[in-house]
Amino acid sequence: MLAAAIPDERAARNPAGAAIADERQELDNARFAQTVSAVAALLADAGLRRGGVLAVMLARWVSPYNRAKDQPVLNTVLMAAILAGMIHYFPSRAELGDRVAEQFPVGAVQYLNAHDVPEPMLNSYRFGGYLAWARGPEHKIFIDGRSELYETGGLLNDHMQLLEAKPAALSVLRFYGIKSLILEHSDSLIAMVSALPDWQKVYSDDLSVIFVHREPTTAVTAPEINRPTGRD
Numbered sequence: 374m375l376a377a378a379i380p381d382e383r384a385a386r387n388p389a390g391a392a393i394a395d396e397r398q399e400l401d402n403a404r405f406a407q408t409v410s411a412v413a414a415l416l417a418d419a420g421l422r423r424g425g426v427l428a429v430m431l432a433r434w435v436s437p438y439n440r441a442k443d444q445p446v447l448n449t450v451l452m453a454a455i456l457a458g459m460i461h462y463f464p465s466r467a468e469l470g471d472r473v474a475e476q477f478p479v480g481a482v483q484y485l486n487a488h489d490v491p492e493p494m495l496n497s498y499r500f501g502g503y504l505a506w507a508r509g510p511e512h513k514i515f516i517d518g519r520s521e522l523y524e525t526g527g528l529l530n531d532h533m534q535l536l537e538a539k540p541a542a543l544s545v546l547r548f549y550g551i552k553s554l555i556l557e558h559s560d561s562l563i564a565m566v567s568a569l570p571d572w573q574k575v576y577s578d579d580l581s582v583i584f585v586h587r588e589p590t591t592a593v594t595a596p597e598i599n600r601p602t603g604r605d
Contacts, residue, residue, distance in 0.1 A: 380406035380427065477503040478581040481555055485512075490575070490585060491552035495535060497560055500581070504555070515549075538565045554584040 392405035501517025
């Protein structure tokens, strides 16, 4: 919740409840919200909004800094303890790598980097961001998680046609000149291309599958690999 919305939220929940009270002023939640709105309206031309007004009003009830109350030794001990806890519980590089491999096609990318897999390549929606990061701008991705960028031109709809293996899927593949696929096992397109003689599965693990389109006069040189990810 934004700080500027706190007075209205408190007024709606408990209008008669005490908001501020001291020897100078006493306001319930409803009157406090009204006061913040009124002052903000008066100072709008000066660029002061509700959040700023709220901060100024509440500053009157915040105790000023008192150096005598400082506890530098205790503060140092607490900060050291927090830092030690962060270091102790932060996962190691190996653990981070394992967690990434559970969610993203790490093994498939290793295969792509080691073999001459033709492009353009169709990728699963969830893999796009990782592929762009792991392989760099020289390897174009078909789509990533920024769906709003792809929706206007119709590419997002085409991608859904493909991965859901709709009747127009093969036509869409030909339209974009797709030469290879990196898919999740849950993608329906896998069943379709597995039944076609011109698509060859060259890599598979527990998370992802890579297919390469075989041209009529050429053979695919990339060997097929079925690699477990090591997950139970």
